[in-house]
Each structure stands twice: as structure tokens, then as C-alpha cells.
Amino acid sequence: MTRTFDVVVVGGGPGGIAAAAVAAEAGLRVCLVDDNRSPGGQIWREFDRDGTKDNPHWREFARWTERLRRTRCEIWMGSQVVDQPAANVLRLERDGEVLDVGFGKLIVATGARERFLPFPGWTLPGVTGAGGLQALMKAGLEVRGKRVVVAGTGPLLLAIAAGLKGAGATIVAIYEQAPLRKLAGFGFSLASYPAKIAEGFGYARKLRGVPYRTGCWVKSAEGSTQLNRVNVTDGAKEWAHDCEWLACGFHLVPNLEVPLLLGCEVVDGYVAVDAFQQTSVPAVACVGELTGIGGLEKALVEGQIAGWIAAGREEKVRAFSTRMKKLQSFARRLDEAFALRDELRNLCTPETIVCRCEDVAYSAAKACGSWREAKLHTRCGMGPCQGRICGPETEFLFGWRDTGVRPPILPAKLGTVAGVLDPDQSDASVLEQVPT
Numbered sequence: 551m552t553r554t555f556d557v558v559v560v561g562g563g564p565g566g567i568a569a570a571a572v573a574a575e576a577g578l579r580v581c582l583v584d585d586n587r588s589p590g591g592q593i594w595r596e597f598d599r600d601g602t603k604d605n606p607h608w609r610e611f612a613r614w615t616e617r618l619r620r621t622r623c624e625i626w627m628g629s630q631v632v633d634q635p636a637a638n639v640l641r642l643e644r645d646g647e648v649l650d651v652g653f654g655k656l657i658v659a660t661g662a663r664e665r666f667l668p669f670p671g672w673t674l675p676g677v678t679g680a681g682g683l684q685a686l687m688k689a690g691l692e693v694r695g696k697r698v699v700v701a702g703t704g705p706l707l708l709a710i711a712a713g714l715k716g717a718g719a720t721i722v723a724i725y726e727q728a729p730l731r732k733l734a735g736f737g738f739s740l741a742s743y744p745a746k747i748a749e750g751f752g753y754a755r756k757l758r759g760v761p762y763r764t765g766c767w768v769k770s771a772e773g774s775t776q777l778n779r780v781n782v783t784d785g786a787k788e789w790a791h792d793c794e795w796l797a798c799g800f801h802l803v804p805n806l807e808v809p810l811l812l813g814c815e816v817v818d819g820y821v822a823v824d825a826f827q828q829t830s831v832p833a834v835a836c837v838g839e840l841t842g843i844g845g846l847e848k849a850l851v852e853g854q855i856a857g858w859i860a861a862g863r864e865e866k867v868r869a870f871s872t873r874m875k876k877l878q879s880f881a882r883r884l885d886e887a888f889a890l891r892d893e894l895r896n897l898c899t900p901e902t903i904v905c906r907c908e909d910v911a912y913s914a915a916k917a918c919g920s921w922r923e924a925k926l927h928t929r930c931g932m933g934p935c936q937g938r939i940c941g942p943e944t945e946f947l948f949g950w951r952d953t954g955v956r957p958p959i960l961p962a963k964l965g966t967v968a969g970v971l972d973p974d975q976s977d978a979s980v981l982e983q984v985p986t
């Protein structure tokens with residue numbers, strides 16, 4: 551049976567939790583939908599497990615999840631939005647079942663994922679995303695005693711390396727592709743963000759003794775069946791490290807599938823929103839990483855703004871406006887400081903795989919003139935990830951843009967695609983339940 555709520559929030563990370571808590575506290579009937587096992591999103595992943603209390607972000611997690619728990623918000627975990635079968639209705643897949651949920655207002659907080667870039671050897675076992683290795687470790691992977699090279703770009707490299715070191719891994723080195731000049735400028739601009747500086751010092755303390763080099767990147771990874779060596783360069787010299795793991799990620803890209811499905815306007819890679827987090831689509835707000843990669847605090851503030859606006863409490867939002875402007879400017883500075891260098895476009899050999907799902911080599915992809923042509927001729931982007939990995943990659947390598955999505959936006963069962971609903975439930979009756 552289809553249920554309908556005043557507000558549906560998609561994404562159970564900090565942005566979605568804040569939005570759902572505020573809207574539910576204001577008396578609205580709220581449903582929070584997320585595809586993970588438990589709320590928390592990326593930064594608070596698995597924080598409900600024992601042993602996470604010493605994480606610097608745990609207190610904030612506990613405060614917000616407790617606030618949410620005290621409301622009557624319904625939390626639907628393990629539920630993935632795959633389609634919008636009718637206006638104000640989302641189709642979910644949960645435990646292999648199809649389920650529709652109706653909404654009066656929708657707040658989308660689907661966060662971001664890591665950007666991967668290909669280089670020779672990047673598909674070897676032992677090479678993961680930086681956040682990918684962090685997620686594996688949180689899920690129980692033993693890293694104690696393992697030698698790990700952390701590389702790529704973005705401030706997350708430090709957070710992730712600190713976490714791995716804390717779990718007993720030996721961090722061989724951290725290689726940041728951004729040049730020192732840009733990072734120094736970024737560092738000075740943090741003077742007005744004392745919390746970020748404190749966080750940075752915290753990581754520096756935990757990573758004492760670990761080499762951190764800027765303007766360096768991984769050129770290739772080696773191993774026959776498993777990674778055993780990483781070759782690094784600064785553009786002039788090359789050197790190598792023996793290691794068991796390479797954790798390599800290139801900042802983050804927003805998960806735009808749901809906003810694109812709904813028709814929200816996207817500008818410069820992020821969902822365009824007004825000062826109230828409202829998108830170009832009526833009754834749809836977006837918060838968190840979707841509107842700019844800016845971290846935890848930005849997601850929490852934007853979530854609260856969207857929650858208050860859903861409840862018609864515009865006056866509550868004024869208090870956030872100065873902080874909000876600062877956080878948005880921080881997100882822009884991050885993008886500038888950690889912009890990808892041109893040399894990263896020239897790492898692939900003709901044989902390097904660019905689409906891992908469909909085994910498409912660099913030479914085959916390069917022969918195509920557009921994303922669409924590559925899809926039709928090589929099946930690039932047509933596998934299970936549906937372009938979530940190779941889309942941002944080929945955009946950087948070849949300048950292709952893919953701005954469209956087709957339902958199902960994530961891999962779904964055939965029954966879900968066919969729209970198998972409860973026989974008593976038609977789309978018309980779903981719409982009748984939507985509050986106006």
C-alpha cells in the first residue's frame with residue numbers, strides 16, 4: 551500500500567537527518583528514506599556500532615540522531631529511490647519489494663560520492679577509493695599492519711589517513727595532487743573558520759611522522775593478481791612504494807540522480823537552489839553536498855533551513871543567513887583549491903580500462919565524440935554503475951557532459967521497473983492522498 555507524508559526526505563546523512571528532525575519537530579508527518587542499513591550517510595557511517603565514540607564527529611551524530619528519534623518521523627532504511635512514477639510520488643525498492651511513497655514536499659539530501667580517475671593498474675585488487683577503503687574498514691576490514699599509500703586530492707585524504715592509522719595501518723605517504731601554492735592560499739582563507747583549522751590540526755597530530763607531499767600523484771599501480779607497488783610522480787621525478795593498499799580518491803561529486811530525475815536545474819555541476827534551499831521544481835528542496843561540496847556543517851545548516859521552510863517557518867531561517875553564506879563560500883574555495891591538474895588526463899595507456907563495468911578501454915572510449923556515442927558504440931556507462939563511476943571520469947578526461955538520467959536511476963529488479971504495485975493501489979489513488 552502506498553503511504554503519503556507531508557514531507558519525504560531522501561538521504562539519511564547529516565543534511566537529511568537535520569531536515570527530517572526539524573520538519574517533524576514542527577509537527578509535520580515526515581518520512582526519511584535511505585538506502586543504507588542505518589542513518590548517518592557517509593561521514594556518520596556505522597556510527598551506531600560500538601567503538602565509534604572516540605571519533606571527533608560522534609557527539610554531533612548522537613545529538614542529531616537522538617533529536618530525530620524523539621520525533622514521530624518514520625525512518626525507512628534499506629530503501630532506494632529508483633523512479634518517480636507520478637507527480638509527488640517516488641518509487642522505492644526495499645528488500646526487493648517495490649513501494650511507492652507520496653509527498654507534499656520533498657527534501658533531497660542524497661550526498662556525494664568519490665571521484666575516481668583511471669591510471670594503469672587502478673583496477674588491481676588492493677586499489678580502492680580513499681573513502682572506499684574507509685568504508686571497508688568501518689565494515690570490518692582489518693587494516694592493522696598493512697602498508698597503505700593514500701593519494702588523490704581533497705581534505706578527506708587527511709581524515710581518511712588518520713582513521714586508517716588509528717586502526718593500525720601504516721600510512722606510507724599521503725600524496726595530494728594540488729600544488730602547494732593553491733593549498734597555502736586555501737589555508738590562509740580558513741582564518742575565519744576556526745573549527746576547520748582545529749580539525750586540520752587534529753589530523754596533523756594524528757598523522758605525525760607520515761610524509762604528506764603536495765603536487766604529487768600516482769602514475770601507475772603494479773602487481774600480478776594483487777597490488778604490490780605504487781609509482782608516484784611530481785611531474786619531474788618518479789619513485790615507487792611497496793604497499794598492500796592504495797587508497798586513491800579525487801574529491802567528491804554530488805549524487806545528482808534524484809534531482810535530475812525530478813527535473814531540478816543543475817548549474818556548474820550542483821543543484822541550483824535559492825536562499826531557502828528550494829530548487830527550480832516546486833515543492834522540491836535540495837541540501838548538503840548536492841548544492842556544493844562543503845562538509846558536515848553546511849549539510850546540517852542547509853537541512854535545518856529546508857526543514858523549517860517545509861514547515862512554513864521562514865522567520866527561523868534568517869538566523870542562518872550569515873553562516874550559510876560563509877559555508878557556501880567555503881565550498882567554492884574547496885573546489886578551487888583542489889581543482890584537478892591537467893597531467894591527470896594523460897596517465898592512461900590505450901589499454902587502461904575506463905569503464906570497469908563493461909571493460910571499455912581508454913582507446914575505445916577516446917575514439918568516441920560524446921558520452922552518448924560512447925554508450926552506443928562501446929557500452930561505456932551501461933553497466934551496473936550506470937555511469938556513476940565512469941561518468942565523472944570521462945567528463946574530466948574528454949570533456950563529455952551527461953546531464954540526463956533515466957529510471958530506474960539505480961539498478962532495480964525487473965518487477966520494480968515494470969511498476970508492480972499493490973493491485974488495490976492505482977497511481978490515481980496515490981495522488982488523491984497527496985496533501986495540497
Ligand SMILES: Cc1cc2nc3c(=O)[nH]c(=O)nc-3n(C[C@H](O)[C@H](O)[C@H](O)COP(=O)(O)OP(=O)(O)OC[C@H]3O[C@@H](n4cnc5c(N)ncnc54)[C@H](O)[C@@H]3O)c2cc1C
Binds near residue numbers: 561660684805
Ligand atoms: C566516501 C566518503 C567518505 C567521507 N568521509 C568523510 C570523513 O571521514 N570526514 C568528513 O568530514 N567528511 C567525510 N565525507 C564527506 C561527508 O560525507 C559529507 O560532508 C557529509 O556527509 C554530507 O552530508 P549529506 O547529508 O549531504 O550526504 P551524505 O552523508 O552523503 O548522505 C546521503 C545519503 O543519501 C543516500 N542516498 C543516495 N541516493 C539515494 C537514493 N537514490 N535512495 C535512497 N538513499 C539515497 C546515501 O546512501 C547516503 O546515506 C565523506 C564523503 C564520502 C563520499
